[in-house]
Amino acid sequence: MLDPQFLVPATAAILSPAGRVARMLRFEAALAEAQAETGLIPERAARAIAAAAAEGIDTAAVLEAAGAAGNPAIPLVKALGAKLPPEAAPFLHYAATSQDVIDSAVMLQLADCWAAMRIDLDALAAALVDLVQGHRRTVMAGRTLGQQAMPITFGHKAAMWLDAVLRARTRLRTMPAECLMVQYGGAVGTQAGLDPRAEAIVAALARRLGLGVPSVPWHGARDRLVDAASRFALLIGTLGKIAADIALLMQTEIGEAQEAEAGGSSAMPHKRNPVRPLIALAASKAAPGLMATLYGAMAQEHERGLGGWHAEWTALPALVGMAHGALAGMAKTARSLRVDPDAMARNLAATRGLLSAEALAQALAPALGKLAAHAHVEALCRRAVTESRDLKSLAAADPLAAKHLAPAALEAAFDPAQRLGRSEAMIDRVLAEAKRTRDHDG
Amino acid sequence: MLDPQFLVPATAAILSPAGRVARMLRFEAALAEAQAETGLIPERAARAIAAAAAEGIDTAAVLEAAGAAGNPAIPLVKALGAKLPPEAAPFLHYAATSQDVIDSAVMLQLADCWAAMRIDLDALAAALVDLVQGHRRTVMAGRTLGQQAMPITFGHKAAMWLDAVLRARTRLRTMPAECLMVQYGGAVGTQAGLDPRAEAIVAALARRLGLGVPSVPWHGARDRLVDAASRFALLIGTLGKIAADIALLMQTEIGEAQEAEAGGSSAMPHKRNPVRPLIALAASKAAPGLMATLYGAMAQEHERGLGGWHAEWTALPALVGMAHGALAGMAKTARSLRVDPDAMARNLAATRGLLSAEALAQALAPALGKLAAHAHVEALCRRAVTESRDLKSLAAADPLAAKHLAPAALEAAFDPAQRLGRSEAMIDRVLAEAKRTRDHDG
């Protein structure tokens, strides 16, 4: 039901009901192979099961039947079983329950989505590195509560974005080891009917699926699943922040940045719609509700929950799908962003020097005392506003300022580039962190 | 991405991206016809547009192109225009904007879904009427915080369900008039370029689509859309309540109700999984997050929002789709529910008369005084618990009780059927309300 415009085809396919069925088949094959490997079921049965699973089943029919059965595992096992020779059939889905195959398939979906997203996340990080480096001295207005406050550089702003993107990447990179565990417990999580091979089977199954081995099955402990989801949601939140900033910079009256391929309009040739940031913004408004569903589904009753488990199936794919859609869009946006330093300088000058009032007061403080300097500058500011004049020229013509400030000092107070604090050192830290990330997890 | 098991095919089709495109075509046809009707565009152009819209377009291509365009309206107009004769093309989507066609299509989706759901809602109400009537004197335990508290009847419990279902029905029945308004404002909501026919065009357009006419376009005022959504969410909440109660009654140890076609298990023949209530329970856990998205998307910037508008597209269809899935499931569950009065009586007796302690104390109060009666009964209760005996036989053997209570009075205190308060009068009220509803909006 999700508009394809919010998604990336690769992950949309992984996360679709059909994509889940495909991974359920992978589970059944791997389970049979793991059980054969440990001698629990015949090798031949395992081969037949794996072959049938590889061949696939009528996915639409399985999904249709899921309604009456309560979940897609029951019809899937039936459909797969119907393809097996009689001697293999009893060993299909052996000592497994619906939740084993569904939960493990969800883990595989998350692993596969992360694998598919990684390249886009690296591309976004690389594009941001370029923006940071290219604009480390591009001065612009820093804005708080929508108001110009003090100068920053675009590189500094982008470094804050990049720093958050790197954290999102770390959270997702560590997600498989910390969150993606195989689920295999049988009807109630005890692994009954496998003794004494249970431990070896679980290990082999996890190895074949590329998932971790939990101390106990997690049918009633959903925290790792929600923890994993939160990592995607935090990525979305960061992308939403970047998108919001870019969309604000793209406003007609501000015009400091442009999407290279912004959505146009033949009727309104001046329009440059922030089409791709919209995907991230939409995702950032949808993700909180989806996370609410997942947290709200954690209190699952006893050994299988009434509705909570099922609610995960609607929320998690939507969340992860939108995460990739938002990511792919912002990677393209970042790569092609046209930053307009002239517009930034023009906007910074729009307040006619008022952004330098604080610097002027600081420059006068040694001579006048802090409070008197402040009061004097405030009076100059009021004149600048009421007379629509430039604070710098007012200051230059002011006897008191002229007396205490050398022309170079006056110039410095009104030069945003000299008021950027530790921006460059911060930028260097973030770039070093980006390099470390690239080198180590390449 | 939503599992079909949570949906009903009819509304799933309406709510799908393709279903929205179909309704966008209806809008374009109706707009052209309304504009021709008022003389703004040539009749012939309107006929050509309506014919092309009726024929349909390549929906998949339109949805695919929506990504780059920012929304599906732009490619839809292009695809539809390509099918028109040159003289009609300029009159397609005339003086309209993307939001006009998309928002109006969403309104049509809601109207069509409600029409599709109505029969199921009536079926649920009818089934509940039967349950209320059939069990108005079926005594069972009322339970608070999971603990048996005092006797009720199953009819009384079902009457509370029915009463809430009737309210949900009223909210949805009044939804079209109160919430479903046509959207038509042009680029920024002023209906520029239509003077002096604008008012007549909007009226004709709304009439053709079966939607209401707002005082001003609502591109920036989303409250009616969220109000409509809330009506579906309140229905889901009520269905979730009914489903939760039924699932609890179906617990193995309680066994007071059964879904006639409960999900079974060949391996575990005693299992009666509440398969259909699960759909409502899952929906009731997903709806809150989806509503959060919709409320959170209300602050849409200026004349079209950045992401908020787009977030509606992912949340609203999922919500409404799950509402119908939950409703259809609960209608079937209610229709086929097997209530087990014997199990209810057995459970009610499980506390060995303790549920009657309060009644016994009340019966003794006239003779002993309220406080003394209470203390005396409390002592009997403690004996009943520690000695694992029945409170009624303890009371019968108690000299004080024997002295002050005639056998019939003792019997009455321990007869749940005599302690049901105003249950039947309440039941009659709710049934009368159900009848009124049926007669008036049939």
Added chain:
Amino acid sequence: MLDPQFLVPATAAILSPAGRVARMLRFEAALAEAQAETGLIPERAARAIAAAAAEGIDTAAVLEAAGAAGNPAIPLVKALGAKLPPEAAPFLHYAATSQDVIDSAVMLQLADCWAAMRIDLDALAAALVDLVQGHRRTVMAGRTLGQQAMPITFGHKAAMWLDAVLRARTRLRTMPAECLMVQYGGAVGTQAGLDPRAEAIVAALARRLGLGVPSVPWHGARDRLVDAASRFALLIGTLGKIAADIALLMQTEIGEAQEAEAGGSSAMPHKRNPVRPLIALAASKAAPGLMATLYGAMAQEHERGLGGWHAEWTALPALVGMAHGALAGMAKTARSLRVDPDAMARNLAATRGLLSAEALAQALAPALGKLAAHAHVEALCRRAVTESRDLKSLAAADPLAAKHLAPAALEAAFDPAQRLGRSEAMIDRVLAEAKRTRDHDG
């Protein structure tokens, strides 16, 4: 735990735990009086109970004891009972349960909050009426996706705000009749122990509390409570929309509106922080999650829920409290908003006539044909952008345009005031609706 800056003292007091206890006392008094009125309990006992309730109890002690008891009703009844003469004590909280007194107190909180908010809602509507009337012809840029699109008037924008505010008002005005029902059912909702007076008692109790009478108690049917909450949330959503627009208009580079008493900064004299809109914006980001909690709490088990009921107590007061905080702030903001028509005109001119491109093409269409006219204007637009020139002067100097357009027609195409469509008629409709509201519910 809520910062007082988001609240209004009057409603904060109503909604506090102490404010709830005060309304629980009102319930106990009204219940005794209703029971005496119908002859169930002695008049004298009712008078004693009402007197003790009016005197108040040690609220802090009751709230402290609520932890161990599970809810504040149990310690409240105990504390109140301790103040009664022995002959009145047995008649306190007679045939009532904790949920009766707590739910009814919550209803009273909602009723009292709405009464306290009404004056602010009317003030907001009145201030918006003034803005609409005062700026019905103040031209400004309409903006979609952050981009200037076509001209509107500030009156038109404010009319859309006002229209939504009037709807929010209607929803709240009808809330008491539709949602605020007394709760009185006894232990499990059957009103056991009151026969045959139950109906009369409920009616008298509801009348004394100013609440409605439900067909059945609603301990397990929370839809009316959530419906009521949604009306506050929809108000918040509308306030958030208005606040977002104002904050965007207040951006340094846009400067089209100003809060008269905007938050300043001595260090940064140019700053005009949108302090009061921030309250509405914060509320509009908090309300969705609080509504999610309320929808998510609807599936309350049997005759009293496990946690769902209790979750209402944390979410509902926060929601309603923030609604009033946001409302009071926006009423002040609207009343004191300084609109800057010059800045609006300046920004509208910032695209050097590109906003008129569509009008110019329409003016040329009769002579050149629609497509040729469009192509010609597009070429002019491109020149305007690349040569940084004004489209109007380019058009004036263009031979083709000069040939086909009289100077007045050219002027008209570039005059935003002539391209406002049906704005004034829409404004009149909304103003009429506001007048109707004022006259009828004054």
Added chain:
Amino acid sequence: MLDPQFLVPATAAILSPAGRVARMLRFEAALAEAQAETGLIPERAARAIAAAAAEGIDTAAVLEAAGAAGNPAIPLVKALGAKLPPEAAPFLHYAATSQDVIDSAVMLQLADCWAAMRIDLDALAAALVDLVQGHRRTVMAGRTLGQQAMPITFGHKAAMWLDAVLRARTRLRTMPAECLMVQYGGAVGTQAGLDPRAEAIVAALARRLGLGVPSVPWHGARDRLVDAASRFALLIGTLGKIAADIALLMQTEIGEAQEAEAGGSSAMPHKRNPVRPLIALAASKAAPGLMATLYGAMAQEHERGLGGWHAEWTALPALVGMAHGALAGMAKTARSLRVDPDAMARNLAATRGLLSAEALAQALAPALGKLAAHAHVEALCRRAVTESRDLKSLAAADPLAAKHLAPAALEAAFDPAQRLGRSEAMIDRVLAEAKRTRDHDG
């Protein structure tokens, strides 16, 4: 506005607006000391500031003034400054902005809350260890979808709880290092006006506050704050799961567990209300919405957000406060839980052997073949249900079963204790993990 019954006094105080103001004072003192340490401001000024901060200010007045100022930092600095000698005043809040002091104070609140909660989390883990060890062989019904499915042990169930609690503990233990960073950037995050001491000052400030040093200030990057919040929410989710299970086990008809100090009722002596689990259940229903608010607030505009930042202030304290309330409640519940093995055995027997059907079929499979064995047992099950007889006695009397199964084998099939799979090994793993946790982070 939060009922105190959901909170723990210690964290309620930390998280209250007053508790935040106290930590804002700690920040101002530490900032001055760090600036003096690096030679930026006079030692004497720092001492005066620290002394004034230690003395405290009129918190209520500061909170009251926050409304007009937009946040409590501005009035706090004013109030604190009024207490300083003239020569120290200019160095208060030097080169700092409101967000620096507020965000850092929030970090301190989280750090202090975690410190206050740790003992309760360890107590909960210890109580669960005892339950796991004490009941590693206490057989009970495993239940899926509310239906008895197969036997488990209570120790196995509690081990899954414990495993999740240990993960929640690890997430909170690593929270300070991963999430709790000092905020100090000045007006727009550049640390302007501190050169060349900026880096040393930030390091000293962080050290004094016990917070981490970020690469760049995080005023616009909220992911670490939401990540931290999620760790509390995941704890709540796990506590909600445990509480849900216990409340279900406490149902009158099940009676397998009891809170030692369950809430009673004098009128209804049999009631054992799960009072403390209710706190965790309420929290688990409120936390999802609060998390939605926090995720939804992440897209904060530019260098300070419009409402998003402010929404954190209402959601985060409520979340963390309820986390401790739920934790403290569940620690007490776990410590005093009375498990009733007899009730567990009785309930397990309630299906008259049907839970052993699968085991019986497996026992017959070698002789009859899997499918035939299954069909035969299914027929026996149907008879058991329709004739209300015990499956075991039916099997004992069944000629086919008698022929192929030795009495000991029949006995084994019906002995739940022999069908517990790898439960004990899993339990040992979780206990070892608990021990490791205790030994290493004690």
